[in-house]
Amino acid sequence: MAENIQLGDISADVLKKDIRNIHLSVYPPYGKVRISAPLRMKLDTIRVFAISKLGWIKQQQKKLREQERETPREYLDRESHYVWGRRYLLKVVLKDSAPEVTLKHRQIVVQVRPGTSKEKVQDIIEEWYRWQIRKAVPPLISKWEPLMGVKAGRLFVQRMKTKWGSCNPLSESIRLNTDLAKKPPECLEYIVVHEMAHLLEPTHNNRFVSLMDRFMPRWQFYRTELNRLPVRHEEWGY
Numbered sequence: 001m002a003e004n005i006q007l008g009d010i011s012a013d014v015l016k017k018d019i020r021n022i023h024l025s026v027y028p029p030y031g032k033v034r035i036s037a038p039l040r041m042k043l044d045t046i047r048v049f050a051i052s053k054l055g056w057i058k059q060q061q062k063k064l065r066e067q068e069r070e071t072p073r074e075y076l077d078r079e080s081h082y083v084w085g086r087r088y089l090l091k092v093v094l095k096d097s098a099p100e101v102t103l104k105h106r107q108i109v110v111q112v113r114p115g116t117s118k119e120k121v122q123d124i125i126e127e128w129y130r131w132q133i134r135k136a137v138p139p140l141i142s143k144w145e146p147l148m149g150v151k152a153g154r155l156f157v158q159r160m161k162t163k164w165g166s167c168n169p170l171s172e173s174i175r176l177n178t179d180l181a182k183k184p185p186e187c188l189e190y191i192v193v194h195e196m197a198h199l200l201e202p203t204h205n206n207r208f209v210s211l212m213d214r215f216m217p218r219w220q221f222y223r224t225e226l227n228r229l230p231v232r233h234e235e236w237g238y
Contacts, residue, residue: 005047007033007054010061014046022046024053031061063227075121081108083132085184092121101128126159132181133157133188140192141174148215150199164226165191167198183226190222 002013012033023036037046050057073079079090088108100111101124112121134157141152153172160166160177167174174195180188193216201208212219 002034003043005035005043005050007047007050007057010054010057012050014043016041022049024050024057026057026060026064031057031064033057073122075110075118075125081125082182083108084181085187099124101125126178129178129181130157133176133178136181136185136188137176137192140189141196144193144196144215148193148196148200150196152196152199165195167195167202169199169202172199186222187226190216190219190226193219 002015005012005014010033012035014035014037016039017036019036019038022038022041025034025036026032027034033050035046035050073081075090075092077089077091081088081090083103086106088103088106091107091109093109093111094114094116095111096113097111099113099116102109102111108125110121110124112124134155137155137157141155145151151172152174154174156173156175157178158175159179160175163177164180165174165176174192176188176191176195180191194212197208197211197215200211216222
């Protein structure tokens with residue numbers, strides 16, 4: 001069960017887990033603070049750690065407040081959707097055959113059977129985005145493996161609320177956010193390199209920054225660009 005600590009005007013939830021290190025996270029959309037800490041760590045020790053990170057917490061909360069968000073999607077004709085950084089207008093075509101998504105000129109055409117619900121149209125488009133990522137990433141991994149001297153394991157693509165990607169250095173697996181298919185291709189490549197760099201350095205320490213500077217000198221530009229772009233509308237619950 002989570003406990004709560006106050007850091008001035010900031011409230012933080014603390015969850016004790018069977019882990020070795022303390023982890024601090026700031027979650028969208030409003031900057032809720034959560035701390036995962038080892039089971040035996042005292043609450044006073046956790047509070048001192050959190051206070052030392054107050055500057056970073058406030059910086060992350062400011063970014064989240066300023067982050068532009070998409071309006072809720074209705075999946076109706078002429079609604080704007082993005083594919084690889086370009087804007088397309090949705091066109092829903094009713095046809096008694098298998099669902100299909102295609103790009104035609106500046107339209108994203110979704111073919112569905114008559115009577116298909118809005119939720120099902122959303123699922124079809126989400127799956128299409130997932131397929132776009134699965135098609136685009138293997139060539140990037142093949143490109144960067146010899147350059148970085150690493151070998152990536154399994155690739156997972158899924159809808160993620162709080163991250164663009166993650167890496168498990170032990171299993172060498174990489175997990176990517178489906179929404180990356182909406183962003184410019186260079187943003188996807190930046191995230192792939194970022195997660196592959198975690199195969200060499202699991203944390204975001206100075207060594208990690210040095211690795212990113214060496215492999216992708218403009219990585220901070222791509223990070224800024226990615227974080228500047230609108231993110232999907234989400235119904236958030238805590």
